[in-house]
Amino acid sequence: MKKMIALILWIVIPVSSAVSSEKMGAPTVKAPSPHGVAGKCQVCHVEPEDSLNSWFTFTSTKKKLTLDFNEVCRQCHGLDFGHGVGKKPALNRESLPLDSSGKITCAVTCHNIHIASDDPRQSQYHLRLIGAPLCLSCHKK
Numbered sequence: 763m764k765k766m767i768a769l770i771l772w773i774v775i776p777v778s779s780a781v782s783s784e785k786m787g788a789p790t791v792k793a794p795s796p797h798g799v800a801g802k803c804q805v806c807h808v809e810p811e812d813s814l815n816s817w818f819t820f821t822s823t824k825k826k827l828t829l830d831f832n833e834v835c836r837q838c839h840g841l842d843f844g845h846g847v848g849k850k851p852a853l854n855r856e857s858l859p860l861d862s863s864g865k866i867t868c869a870v871t872c873h874n875i876h877i878a879s880d881d882p883r884q885s886q887y888h889l890r891l892i893g894a895p896l897c898l899s900c901h902k903k
C-alpha cells in the first residue's frame with residue numbers, strides 16, 4: 763500500500779502537467795468548458811450568476827447544485843474521473859470536505875472548482891491541495 767502510493771505519486775504527479783488530459787478524466791462529452799467562464803454557472807448551480815454573486819443570497823442557497831457532488835462533474839467527465847469516490851476514508855488529516863455520509867466526492871473532496879492559486883497545476887486541475895499533502899490527508903506515509 764505504502765509503496766503503491768509512493769509509486770503513483772512518483773509517476774502521476776510530475777508527468778500530469780505534461781501529458782494529454784486523457785488520463786486525468788478528460789471530458790467524454792463534447793461540451794464547452796464551464797471552468798472559470800462567467801455565464802456558465804448553471805451548468806452546476808441552481809442559482810443564476812447574479813444571485814450567486816449577490817450579498818443577499820444565503821451561502822446555503824449558493825451552494826445548491828443541479829446534481830450531487832459526483833454527477834455534477836460526470837455530466838462531462840468520464841466515470842473513471844476521481845479515485846476512491848464513494849468510499850469513506852478512515853483518516854482525513856486535512857479535513858477535506860466529504861459528502862453528508864462521510865464519503866469521497868469529485869466536486870468537493872480533492873477538487874475545489876473555484877480555487878484561485880498562483881500554482882498553475884493547482885489552478886488547471888482545480889485542486890484543493892497539491893502534491894503529497896493531498897494524498898497524505900487520507901493515506902499513511
Ligand code: HEC
Binds near residue numbers: 796814824869876
Ligand atoms: C463545474 C461546476 C461549477 C461551475 C461551472 C460553477 N460552480 Fe460555483 N461551486 C461549485 C461547487 C462544487 C461548489 C462547492 C459547493 C459546496 O461546497 O457545497 C461551488 C460553490 C460556489 C459558491 C459558494 C462559495 C462559498 O463557499 O461561499 C459560489 C458563490 C459559487 N460557487 C459561485 C459560482 C459562480 C458565480 C459561477 C459562474 C461564474 C460558478 N460558481 C460556477 C461548482 C461550480
Ligand code: HEC
Binds near residue numbers: 782838875
Ligand atoms: C459542462 C462540462 C463540464 C462539467 C460539468 C465539468 N467539467 Fe471539468 N472540464 C471540462 C472541459 C471541457 C475541460 C477541459 C478544458 C478546461 O480545462 O477548461 C475540463 C477540465 C477539467 C479539469 C482539468 C483536466 C485537465 O486535464 O486539464 C479538471 C480537474 C476538472 N475539469 C474537474 C471538474 C470537476 C471537479 C467538475 C465538477 C465539479 C467538473 N470538472 C465539471 C468540462 C466540464
Ligand code: HEC
Binds near residue numbers: 771
Ligand atoms: C479524501 C481521502 C483520500 C485522498 C485525499 C486520497 N485517497 Fe487514495 N484512497 C482513499 C480511500 C478511502 C481508498 C480506498 C481504500 C480501501 O478501499 O481500502 C483509497 C485508495 C487508494 C489507492 C488504492 C489502494 C488499494 O489498496 O487498492 C491508491 C493507489 C490511492 N488511494 C492513491 C492515492 C493518491 C496517489 C492520492 C493523492 C493524489 C490519494 N490516494 C488521495 C482515500 C483518499
